[in-house]
Amino acid sequence: MSIFKTIHDGVAEAVQAAxxxxxxxxxxxxxxxxxxxxxxxxxGDLATNVAMVLAKSAGKPPRAIAEILKxxxxxxxxxxxxxxxxxxxxNLRLHPEIWQNEIREILAAGIGYGxxxxxxxxxxxxxxxxxxxxxxxxxxxxxxxxxGDVLASLLAKAGYDVTREYYINxxxxxxxxxxxxxxxxxxxxxxxxxTIPEGLYPGDYLVPVGKSIAASxxxxxxxxxxxxxxxxxxxxxxxAMMDLIRGDLDALGVHHDVFTSEKSLVExxxxxxxEKFLVDRNLIYEGVLEPPKGMLPDDWEPRPQVLFRxxxxxxxxxxxxxxxxxxxxxxxxxxxxxxxxxxxxATLMLDIWGADHGGYVKRMQAAVTAITEGKGRLEVRLCQMxxxxxxxxxxxxxxxAGTFVTLRDVVDEVGPDVVRFIMLTRKSDAQxxxxxxxxxxxxxxxxxxxxxxxxxxxxxILRHAAEMFSSDQLTPAALAKANLAALNSPEELQLVxxxxxxxxxxxxxxxxxxxxxxxxxxxxxAGAFHGxxxxxxxxxxxxxxxxDDKVLTLARLALITxxxxxxxxxxxxxxxxxxxxLRSEAATAA
Numbered sequence: 001m002s003i004f005k006t007i008h009d010g011v012a013e014a015v016q017a018a019x020x021x022x023x024x025x026x027x028x029x030x031x032x033x034x035x036x037x038x039x040x041x042x043x044g045d046l047a048t049n050v051a052m053v054l055a056k057s058a059g060k061p062p063r064a065i066a067e068i069l070k071x072x073x074x075x076x077x078x079x080x081x082x083x084x085x086x087x088x089x090x091n092l093r094l095h096p097e098i099w100q101n102e103i104r105e106i107l108a109a110g111i112g113y114g115x116x117x118x119x120x121x122x123x124x125x126x127x128x129x130x131x132x133x134x135x136x137x138x139x140x141x142x143x144x145x146x147x148g149d150v151l152a153s154l155l156a157k158a159g160y161d162v163t164r165e166y167y168i169n170x171x172x173x174x175x176x177x178x179x180x181x182x183x184x185x186x187x188x189x190x191x192x193x194x195t196i197p198e199g200l201y202p203g204d205y206l207v208p209v210g211k212s213i214a215a216s217x218x219x220x221x222x223x224x225x226x227x228x229x230x231x232x233x234x235x236x237x238x239x240a241m242m243d244l245i246r247g248d249l250d251a252l253g254v255h256h257d258v259f260t261s262e263k264s265l266v267e268x269x270x271x272x273x274x275e276k277f278l279v280d281r282n283l284i285y286e287g288v289l290e291p292p293k294g295m296l297p298d299d300w301e302p303r304p305q306v307l308f309r310x311x312x313x314x315x316x317x318x319x320x321x322x323x324x325x326x327x328x329x330x331x332x333x334x335x336x337x338x339x340x341x342x343x344x345x346a347t348l349m350l351d352i353w354g355a356d357h358g359g360y361v362k363r364m365q366a367a368v369t370a371i372t373e374g375k376g377r378l379e380v381r382l383c384q385m386x387x388x389x390x391x392x393x394x395x396x397x398x399x400x401a402g403t404f405v406t407l408r409d410v411v412d413e414v415g416p417d418v419v420r421f422i423m424l425t426r427k428s429d430a431q432x433x434x435x436x437x438x439x440x441x442x443x444x445x446x447x448x449x450x451x452x453x454x455x456x457x458x459x460x461i462l463r464h465a466a467e468m469f470s471s472d473q474l475t476p477a478a479l480a481k482a483n484l485a486a487l488n489s490p491e492e493l494q495l496v497x498x499x500x501x502x503x504x505x506x507x508x509x510x511x512x513x514x515x516x517x518x519x520x521x522x523x524x525x526a527g528a529f530h531g532x533x534x535x536x537x538x539x540x541x542x543x544x545x546x547x548d549d550k551v552l553t554l555a556r557l558a559l560i561t562x563x564x565x566x567x568x569x570x571x572x573x574x575x576x577x578x579x580x581x582l583r584s585e586a587a588t589a590a
Contacts, residue, residue, distance in 0.1 A: 002503035003102060004046070006078060007092065008035040011050050014072035023068045026057045035092075037501060044083060044091035045099075045497060051088040062088025099496045100484040106499060106562040107476040111569045114502040119160030119510065125346035126152040129249065129256075130167040133241040134178045136205055137248045140354060142407040143432065144383045146423035146575075148352040149254045150515040151381070153573045155350075158510035163346065164256045167337060170238050171262040172330065177201065178241070179234040183221070185210025186233070190219055209240045251411045252419060253575050265336050271328050274336040274371060275321065283309045283370055289317065308335070313366035334364060338378065339371045347376050350513065355382045355429065381513060383428045390436040414439045417576040421448035424519035424574065444530075447523055451567065452579035454526035457533060458564035459580050461544050465557050468545065476565075479558035486555040491532050491542065495559065498528045499566045506573075515573075522570045529563050 011033070018024040031053045038047040051066035058065060066084045073082045073092065081093040106113045128148020131141045149164070156162045169175075181201040188194045189211040196202045213221075213236060221229040242259075249255065265271055278284045287307045291300035307318040308331075321332040341349050349368065353360070361380045368378040388395035388405055395405055411419055418439045425447055426432045444450045465474060472478060487493065502521065509517035536543040544556045568578050 003078075003094070003098065003500050004035050004504045007046055007048075007076075007094075008033075010076045010078070011035060011048050011069075011073065011090075014069050014076075015050065015054070017072050018068050024054065024058050024060070024065060026054065027059070028057055030054070031057060036504065037497065038091055041494065043085065044081070045094045046092045047085075048090050048092070051090060055088070064088075066090050096488060096493060097485065099493050099500065100487055102496060102500045103484055103487075103558055103562045104480045106565055107480040107558060110476060110565050111572060113565055114506045114569050115157055115159070116503065116507050116510075117159040118507050119155060119158045121159065121161050122348060123163070123345045124155055124160045124348045124350060125163045125165055125341045125344075126155070126350045126352070127165045127167055127341075128152075128352035129245075129254070130169065131245060132169045132172075132174055133238045133245065134174055135201060135203055135241060136244055137407040138404040139386045139388055139407055139410055139434070140383070142252065142410065142419060143386050143423045143428070144352045144354065145249060145252060145254045145407075146420050147381060147383055147428045147515055148350075150420070150424060150518065150574055151350065151352070151513060153575065154506065154510050154515050154518060157506050157573055160348075160510070163258060163344075165258045165260060165341075166256040168238075168242065168259060168261045168263075171266050171333065175234055175238055176230065178206075178237050179230055180226075182206050182209045182213070182233050182237040183229060186213045186221065189214035190222060205244065206237070209237050212236075212240075248406070248408045248411075251408060251416060253416050260337065260340070262333050262337070265333060265340065266328065270340055271332055271336040274339045275332065277339065277371060278308060278335075281370075283312070284321065285309065287318065289320070308367065308370075310363050310366040313369045315362045315366040319363050319367075331363065331367070335367045335371060338364070338368050338376075342368075342372045342376045347372075349376065349378045351378065351380045352428075353380055353382055355384045358382055379513060381428055384431045386423075387431065387433045388436065389433060395436060410434075410436070417452070418446070418448050420575050421451070421519055424516045427514065427516050447519070448576060450530075451522045451526045451571065452576070454529045455564060455567045455571070455578040456581060457529070458560050458567070461560050462557065462564075465545055465553070468547070468550070468553065469557075473554070474557065474561075476561055479554065479561055482554040482558045483551050484555050484558060486552045487559055489542065491535060492556075492559060495528045495532055495563065498525050499562055502566050502569065518570055518573050522567065522574070525563070525566060525570070 033050040051062040055062045066088045083091045305320040306322045505521045
């Protein structure tokens with residue numbers, strides 16, 4: 001059990017004791033409260049807002065409640081001091097051995113430290129990327145890929161049963177455009193000089209597709225009608241593009257458990273089944289919509305449409321399920337797709353979309369509520385644009401793609417770890433500036449290097465320690481038996497407190513569905529470690545290896561092994577490799 005959970009339980013017990021004594025009476029259940037690090041380290045080890053959240057229910061001022069709880073909390077075995085701050089915040093100081101013993105917990109758990117059961121095995125479907133299969137992935141897709149992949153890892157770390165899914169949009173008009181573009185490349189492969197008209201895909205990535213079809217089929221399709229060759233070219237080109245996309249994702253270290261085809265949903269009758277489900281519940285009707293916002297009535301041609309009663313579930317307008325030609329809208333296919341997810345067991349569905357799809361969120365949440373009869377929930381995380389820079393200038397377009405910078409270009413330029421980490425350095429709904437030059441620097445300006453360098457420094461210390469101790473003395477189990485009471489400097493204890501916060505960060509980030517918090521935490525931990533390293537350079541008493549004091553050295557090696565384990569645990573969630581060797585002893589990491 002984490003320190004935060006232990007103290008949280010202790011605070012809850014103090015509240016219960018106050019209630020039993022008649023000092024506090026609540027109107028209803030006890031509201032939720034938090035135990036977390038204080039904003040300023042000087043205020044204590046932990047802080048709780050329990051008095052603040054109890055005030056309304058108890059009918060007492062927060063500070064009065066805090067005064068009641070103070071003597072009860074002082075009885076807790078882990079708490080050395082209780083202070084009341086401001087209007088009623090309670091700051092807590094713990095005995096040093098509580099933090100020292102946490103190192104033993106970390107050493108026992110290793111990379112598994114921070115794993116939580118808070119998810120209770122709830123089935124979660126995380127759908128991310130889902131790029132149209134019309135070409136290589138661009139950098140914007142890459143951000144969604146990282147956010148979704150790390151969110152999936154984070155939820156798994158927090159105890160959820162996670163499925164990672166990719167939805168292939170292969171039933172719309174854009175794949176016909178793709179097939180026509182490939183057909184031009186096929187004609188080119190047979191010796192024709194082609195001009196790619198506006199509206200088709202100009203990228204060179206379709207050249208190999210055209211050559212492949214020409215090699216296998218010869219001139220079979222050259223004089224055929226479009227109705228004859230279009231299905232064939234569509235099938236082959238979609239498969240080729242998905243191979244391309246899977247290769248791009250593999251280079252980034254992203255792998256999905258399930259790939260679901262929109263076309264297969266339609267052909268299997270699942271869209272029709274979803275429609276019937278809604279019809280049976282009187283959630284579909286034929287009606288006429290008002291003109292879209294901003295469109296003049298004279299420009300709008302009203303017509304009867306098959307509409308879903310989205311407004312019954314929080315949307316602003318009812319939504320059409322069929323086009324004028326009788327074919328399904330994207331919305332109808334998406335309803336069937338999310339019903340399929342629910343039928344496969346996912347009660348929580350998390351979709352990662354580009355920010356340009358923000359207007360689509362309410363209608364899909366309304367649809368999910370309807371088709372699951374309130375038993376399922378859809379949450380959507382939007383990813384804003386990525387602005388690529390190099391030497392202060394926008395990065396040039398990719399010749400291979402024709403119109404955008406491909407994800408593979410960037411991964412090949414800086415490596416997957418850099419791409420993954422930098423994509424998490426801002427919240428997903430904020431625009432991100434990705435400076436390619438800075439991302440290659442071996443300085444603290446490069447966030448992933450700063451974290452990986454901390455891990456490498458830990459490894460370096462332990463390699464040097466092997467000159468002083470046997471390998472048996474340096475195992476985590478042996479180091480857990482060290483005299484950890486020797487770790488009593490404020491700097492060492494602060495580093496342990498930062499390490500101990502990892503479990504709380506995992507649970508809080510999973511609950512908020514915010515994977516960027518993991519990157520922020522790793523930077524904080526790396527900063528605390530580098531800071532202690534630098535102080536050791538200035539003060540020999542704070543160095544990790546003290547040749548004439550083996551007891552203190554073993555305790556500090558236990559600390560370092562713990563730091564290394566927590567860094568490994570966090571980097572595993574982010575999907576980045578821990579660095580074992582220092583790239584350059586001269587690099588300035590802190």
